[in-house]
Amino acid sequence: MxxxxxxxxxxxxxxxxxxxxxxxxxxxxxxxxxxxxxxxxxxxxxxxxxxxxxxxxxxxxxxxxxxxxxxxxxxxxxxxxxxxxxxxxxxxxxxxxxxxxxxxxxxxxxxxxxxxxxxxxxxxxxxxxxxxxxxxxxxxxxxxxxxxxxxxxxxxxxxxxxxxxxxxxxxxxxVLRESGRTVSLVATQGMFQQTPAEKPAQMLRLTIASDLACIPEISANKYALNIRFLVPEGVQKSRVYDRDVAFELAFCNL
CATH class of the missing domain: 1.10.3900.10 (YacF-like)
Structure with missing residues (x-):
């Protein structure tokens, strides 16, 4: 990429x-x-x-x-x-x-x-x-x-x-960054959810194309990983990017 x-x-x-x-x-x-x-x-x-x-x-x-x-x-x-x-x-x-x-x-x-x-x-x-x-x-x-x-x-x-x-x-x-195994994923209409692996990660590394006009908002706990891709609109407002977003994700652990 x-x-x-x-x-x-x-x-x-x-x-x-x-x-x-x-x-x-x-x-x-x-x-x-x-x-x-x-x-x-x-x-x-x-x-x-x-x-x-x-x-x-x-x-x-x-x-x-x-x-x-x-x-x-x-x-x-x-x-x-x-x-x-x-x-x-x-x-x-x-x-x-x-x-x-x-x-x-x-x-x-x-x-x-x-x-x-x-x-x-x-x-x-x-x-x-x-x-x-x-x-x-x-x-x-x-x-x-x-x-x-x-x-x-x-x-x-x-x-x-x-x-x-x-x-x-x-x-x-x-060492932490090099530990991650990268997978290619797609956020359907800007939304992605996944249950975490058995071994909890210590850091996520998310990569997207720089020409996509959206930014990831990540929330994660022991039950689920949620990613929303948002389109910045002004200083404080934002909305969910309404198209599919291809991205790469690595779960890193020491």
Missing amino acids: TGVITYEYPLNERVRTLLRLEDLYDRVNHFYSLEHAHDHHACLTGMFEIIEVASRADLKSDLLQELDRQRTFLDALRDNPAISRDKLDQVLTDLDSAFSNLHATSGKTGQNLRENEWLMAIKQRAGIPGGTSEFDLPSYHYWLQHPADDRRNDLAVWMKPLQPVHSALSLVLR
Whole structure:
């Protein structure tokens, strides 16, 4: 299927947190690579969002547990002739590295940022609309006037302790996505319903052609999966797409 849009729908809170963090890390890395002071402001506020989302006490232990479980599972496949030994070794190396780096971190994710009073003053003001104006935070305004490379060096220092979580969750989500078996389905007049498989999935990946003027609305529980394809009409109104919609669906599970 060419020219497609993929929608991912988490089916538990842990995956929902990982997807939110992945999006935040992608945004931070995007703005970090740019030059303007507004870009680096967006990068820094993205870091503040990361430490808020990642403040769950069990996030680190969840990631370590999952990395170790995947490492044990894949290591048992070494003698399987259907598995590429080189690719397996590379994945195991990545898992070992991510596990070791995450295990070596101490305290909450972003503790280094929390202990920086200057950054926490910016974080507090950033929660207020227009709160980081130059007259509110003159020292921050002064920092934003530094050359882009100097700002980027500071951002890299602040970001470095957050990287082990990024590496770990990226690996876990990669394994989760690759676990899905994709099936081709049709939503009759924009509606689709299916009873779930015996083993509950942790995430759905739905793919449709990008030229279809509709978006999926997904609801799922242990009894049924319901998908409605909606046509956006204005800011708040929408209606069900009244044609058949071909789509692909993958149930992903760790």
